[in-house]
Amino acid sequence: MSVAVHIEGLRRTFGTRSVLDGLALDIRRGEFVALLGASGTGKTTLLRILGALDRPDAGTVLVPEARTIVFQEPRLVPSKRVLGNVVVGLPRGDASRERGLRALAEVGLADHARAWPHTLSGGEAQRVALARALVREPELLLLDEPFAALDALTRLKMQDLVGDLVRRHRPAVLLVTHDVDEAVRLADRVAVLKDGDLVTDETVTTDRPRDATDPAFTALRRRLLADLGVREPAPVEEGAVR
């Protein structure tokens, strides 16, 4: 299978601290990779380098031409209506309008096309941002903690929506997050970034839709948390006295 992202020997230094130090990562076309890591480990820096928003200090980085980003905040232009935000930067005309409306319908906001961004709820605004990223038919979709600012219920719905849309459009995806459950729920592969390099890189084998109570799921979850420095108590035997 051909490659959508190729990273080799990537280094990025801020001051004297190397947040990325000799990192290597390949993402296949259509593959969903979740990148976990504690705050300040350089997850977002890696994503910004892939999105051409930051420069590497050393190393090889190769990405597809068509790539889009969903940021942690919606980052909608307040002076453009919802549809205008979705088709921003596309050639003007009915074709773009149609595509924009279709993308909005896909995220369930078809009837909000003429609304102003400030009238949307947090989840709705983030769905607009998702539509804006998908309307360009990216080969690489970069998700920078897109659910972090949402409430727990909206987050679950958004995760399902993203899962659906990604299965339909098949872009390669890099999801940066610090939510282990989210990573295991959505990704084909989960990696953990620590001290400038990937310490774990594991394929998730559990079948979809994934069940959080599945033993394989919980085992992977515990391993990843341990890599992130969080120790969970071992599971209590069924029927044991607490």
Next chain:
Amino acid sequence: MTEASFPGLVVPRPKLPRPRRREVTLALRTAGPLALLGGWWLASATGVLSPDVLASPLTVLDAARELWSDGQLTDALRVSLTRAVLGLAFGLAAGLLLGVVTGFWRLGEELLDSPLQLLRALPFLSLVPLFMVWFGIGESARIILIAVATTFPMYVSTAGGVRNVDRRLLEAMRSFGLGGWQLVRQVVLPGALPSLLAGFRLSMTLSVIALIAAEEINSTSGIGYLMTQAQSFSRTDILSVCVLIYGILGICADLVARLAERVFMPWRVKEAAR
């Protein structure tokens, strides 16, 4: 490994501003005024600009030296600057006060905004004769004229800035018991500072313009007086000195505004969006 081994993939090329050294920035900033000066000198030296129209930079420098050594220039500068600064201070204070009142309180806007917009539309130069009748030809008329001229830019900027302060922030601060003057001083004014400084800049420039108009009111001192005299003796070199001084005052005013930005807004990120 190169791009060739991965068909269809490209190296991401970020468009990032390169960090620029301070000296380079300074050099680029001074380049504009120096180029103007150079062009002037060149035009005078080649005879394109005849001395009757505009004296050459060197003649002007001589005239400036002459005025400086016999004390005329320092006197004129002192008198003119005092007028400008006093008038500007009153104008800024009035503009700030009116701007906060109309920007922050709805009643203030309803009552004051339309009369102020009406007064703002009056060209202050047309007020000169009236002011002479009302306030005489003394110092107060000049300072009042400068104050009136500088009130309005400050007022418009302040009102706009205050109105644009984040409503949610105000709401939050109200819930913590901040209100009235406290709210204005601690949240509204700092939030509106960028607009306040923009108004400050506009008003400062206008104060120099108003100064020229004010010094035409039967003046016996100041740069305007110096100009009137030079005019009657057709001394284009002295006229140029005075014009240059106004220009230098403008640049200095801008420097003061930049300094004020740095001093009053330490929380602002240095590199603005470009």
